[in-house]
Amino acid sequence: MSLRPSPENRFLTASPGRIFAATALPMIAIMVMNGMLGIIDALFLGHFVGADAMAAVGMAFPVLMLTIALSTLVSGGMSSLLARQLGANESNAAYATFAGAHGLALTIASLLIVIFCAGGWGFALHIAGSDGPVAEMVWVFLAITIFGTPIQFLLGVHADAWRNEGQAGVMALMSVGVTLINILLNYILVVVLELGVAGSATGTVLAQALGLVLLAVLRPFPGGMMPLDSLLRNRWTGSWRRIVALGAPVSLGFIGMALSSASVVLAIRLAGSTDYATTIAAYGIVTRIFGFAFLPIMAVAMAMQSIVGNNVGARLYTRSDAVLQIAAATALLYCLAVEVLLFSEGTVIGAAFVADPHVSGEVGRMLRPMAAVYLFSGPALVLGLYFQAIGQPARAALLTMIKPFVLLPVLVVATAAMLGADAIWFAFPLADGVAAIIATLVLAAALKARGNAGIGIKAVGNLS
Incomplete structure (x- = not known):
């Protein structure tokens, strides 16, 4: 098949700065709206249900991260293949990848449902300890969420397909509308109907279903590169191995976040925190923040991924390097601003979620060390x-997995064992610092390997 660039692909023709802004800004809008949903939902639960609901959601967080991780396994792996295939104008390969992602998403979601049916209640009892009402809330919240994972996973596949086709702007407009509907649903279900955590989970699943229908039905209209009927002309069991291999690094990073969160909850419980319920409620708020x-x-990283993948597929390596530099600088400035805000206003932010001054004070105490670097x-x-x-899953895995899978769990356990539960929050800046050193070493090794030719040239690999 031809490797010539597609003439319809703006990723390959617009200036790096302009195409990055045009892709990243809509993606940021989408992510911020999704994040606002989580924040507003937490406000509903904290003010209209109570601290027990916040504690239940905090305990369920590791499982939520697992579902996000598995969704990313499919959509992220598909994105890596799809972007390079579209950049090289390999239409048939792109259609096959898109179809295979659907089959893999539904298979993984089905396995999650089976596992939850077998062990969901046991997990809820274990994580909540002797608190029966909280355990019941954990189970209800997770049951609705897990049974909604087929919708969640397919939504991720379709959203990432649109992103890699250069339709981030259209996605942003739809995302704003769907998120506002989600907020309205959660208000009705949580506040008006008083369904508590069940209302929160149900509102999210209903909104995800609406988003998936919109993305599927509207696919023919913005001039996307992949027609919906390509799903009928390709096997849904193809490309699974390549999708998993490329999606694993980021997916395992999210699973590592779940592991880190579980290790924090376990450390608080085993190290004998002076007020377990208050600490867990505060940690639930911190995870939302x-x-x-x-x-x-x-959003910045995903926008960069789409642009870089398309340009590497078209062998335009100078452009892909330029976009990497822009994205890294943008992320650095943003994270610095977040660090200053959380470090200085942590207690004030916590008070917005819950009226209990003990919980909001605990939020501030956690955020200061956690945001230090x-x-x-x-x-x-x-x-x-x-x-x-660019098709280097080993380096991607190292950078996305080392902190949540290794550094944080080890440092949380070590600080809890040596200094007590109140000191585990200092594990986070230590992990961030070590991860930054590792990232610097990985980048230096990549630069050395490619010499003056450009990182992408040494790492193109097979487009399919």
């Missing part, structure tokens, strides 16, 4: 997704 702060970084986290993520985009 950092989750919201993380979304624009992820947050500025390094963004560029490290951007670099990890860059290596994924």
Whole structure:
């Protein structure tokens, strides 16, 4: 097949700065709206349901991260292949990848449902300890979420396909509308109907279903590169191995976040925190805050991934390097601003979520050490997704997995064992610092390997 660039592909023709802004800004808008949903939902739960609901959501967070990780396994792996295939104008290969991602998404979601049916209640009882009402809330919240994963996973596949086709602007407009509907649904279900955590989870699943229908139905109209009927002309069991290999680094990074979160909850419980319920409720708020702060970084990295993948597919390596530099600088400045805000206003931010001054004070106490060197986290993520985009899963895995899978769990356990539960928050800046050093070494090794020829040239690999 021809490797000539597609004449319809703006990723290959617009200036790097302009195409990055045109792609990243809509993606940031989408991510911020999704993050606002999480924040507003937490406000509903904190003010209209209570601290127990926040504690239940905090306990469920590791499983939520697992679902995000598995969704990213499919959509992220598909994106790496799809962007390079579209950049090289390999239409048939792109159609096959798109179809294969659908089959893999539904298979993984089905396995999650089976596993939850077998062990969901046991997990809820274990994570909540002896608190029966909280365990019941954890189970209800997770049951609705897990049974909605087929919708969540397919939504991720379609959203990433649109992003790699250069339709981020259209996605942003739809995302704003769907998110506003989601907020309205959550208000009705949580506040008006008083369904608590069940209302929160149900509103999210309904909004995801609406988003998926819109992305599928509207696909023919913006002039996308892949017609919807290509799903009928290609096997849904193809490309799974390549999708998993390329999606694994970022996916395992999210699973590592779940592991890190679980290790924090376990450390608080085993180390004998003076007020377990208050600490867990505060940690649930902190996870929402950092989750919201993380979304624009992820948007920057995903925009960079799409542009770099298309340009590497078309063998335009100078352009891909320029976009990497722009994305890394953007992430660094953003993370510095977040660090200053969280470090100085943590208690004030916590008070917005819950009226209990003990919980809001605990939020501020956690955020100050956790945000101490947050500025390094963004560029490290951007670099990890860059290596994924150009087909280097080993380097991508190292950069996306080392902190959540190794550094944070080990440092959390070590600080809890040596200094007690109140000191585990200092594990986060230590992990960020070590991860930044590792990212610097990986980048230096990549630069040395390619000499003066450009990173992408040594790492193109097979387009399919």
